[in-house]
Amino acid sequence: MTRRLRIQDRIAIGALRGMVVVLLALLVWMVVFLLVQGWSELTRLAFYSSPPNIAGPGSGVGPQLFNTVYVLVLSMLFTVPLGLAGGIYFAEYAGTGRFTNLLRRASETLATLPSIVVGLFGYALFVQATHSHPSRLAAALSLTVINLPYMVRVSEDALRALPEGLREGSLALGATRSQTIARVLLPAAMPALITGVILAAGRVFGEAAAILFTGSNFALTAHSNYSLSPLDSGDTLAVDLYVFRTQAEPSAVPDARQYADGVAALLIVVVLLFNVGARALGRVAVRRGRHK
């Protein structure tokens, strides 16, 4: 009997190991493949300095790289305060009434919307309805629509995970609820909040559909768009990848494939650097909080 159990156990562990190996192999293969394919572009200096040009060879990612970071920061400026406010409301003020349920359902539905739908909605609302043109602001707002439910959820969970004793201890000393939230709960929830913000920000790198209609200029303008105005348009790396693989004329842009491979490799590298760097930042913040 025990022999059979032991064999069963071995098979189970073996199967799990096998699956992990497959998973890892897939990941490594993908990353290596992308890096190898994009290597010639990644090592070409002009790749980083030139502007994109859909009408001719020799495109670069300079403006898109700048624009990606710009749109990311701009969208987080909306997402973080709004998401935090929503999370605080759900965790600390909303009870269990019908209105709260409705709000929660609405937030969850928003989270499941395909990003292409959000992009079209963003185009209708932020571009058409305001009689303007695609801009970084419109793109950032569309990204906020995508990330907001996630940020609300993360903030709510971070606050709910705190021990009840913190809340009671503060109130018992004569603090109001808002003092308790600002002085005890938010600082205590900071590590979880930082992780949530990082993950939300990371999604901006990969998002193309929501920006396609709201912020992109389809690499059509050859001007290098390093301007600081939120009302200017600009492609992000992910959008650029899409545009060059689908819109470039092979006769006019013979290196479109090569360029797109370079962008894909660069995206992988940037996301990796961003995650590692942001996590290190989070650790420092936690440590400082503990020793203060």
Add this chain to the structure above:
Amino acid sequence: MTIADSRTRPLALSPVPLPSPAPEPGPTDLAAAAEAKLSMRGFHAWYGDHLAVRNVDLDFVAGDITAIIGPSGCGKSTVLRSINRMNDMIDGFRAGGSIVLDGDDLLGPQCDVIAMRRRVGMLFQRPNPFPTSIFDNVAYGLRLAGRLPKPRLTEIVENALDRAALLDEVKDRMHKSALGLSGGQQQRLCLARALAVDPQVILMDEPCSALDPIATLRIEDLMRELRGSVTQIIVTHNMQQAARVSDRTAFMLMGEGRAGELVEVGPTIEVFRNPRDRRTEDYITGRFG
């Protein structure tokens, strides 16, 4: 009951009519009522439709330590947490009757709960220091009220830590995290935190149940030292602790309809040596509970 109901209705006003005054006087002794810092009269408490505490009359003598003992579910924590209105946060909780501190009814609609909680401090079952420095923990209540000059703030913080017998152990690491302290030290830090705002009453909800015997004795020593300057009320499962530390003891029991009732109250020596009520005697001698 929905949230909207419990929010809009003043918590202290009970929609259920209170029973007419008990025909026989409650087990309150007149001497205690005369010296009372805090008095409960006809106190009732409900969780939704369930009556959890029925008609409690209790006087807490100024400067004394009063222990509230009784088996689980007898309503002793509800009584304690109603004094500083900590139960207000619970959906559907309502309290009736009166709790008077120096002439102010704490259950009345005119009671400023925030200001009252500075007069009535609390120590919880589990030590609950904030995840900040030792200094910031003790300074928390002071900073809520407004800015103090740094030297004055430091003076008050050190004084509070001294009263909680913690200063010597932490004076070299005041700006290190409070979470690095042991459980017993954390509970003394929470006591210092409460003492820093100079409360007149301290409520203790089984303050030693998460501590080892040595840390427990240190807390009890501190309670004795604070006797006279602060009115202390301690809820405890531990009868030996009540006997060791308290001046007066109140015994509660679950009565009709699972509602907690006060069985008797008096000087601790009398309640333990010569209880008036048979049920008290049974509980103290370990026949149940």
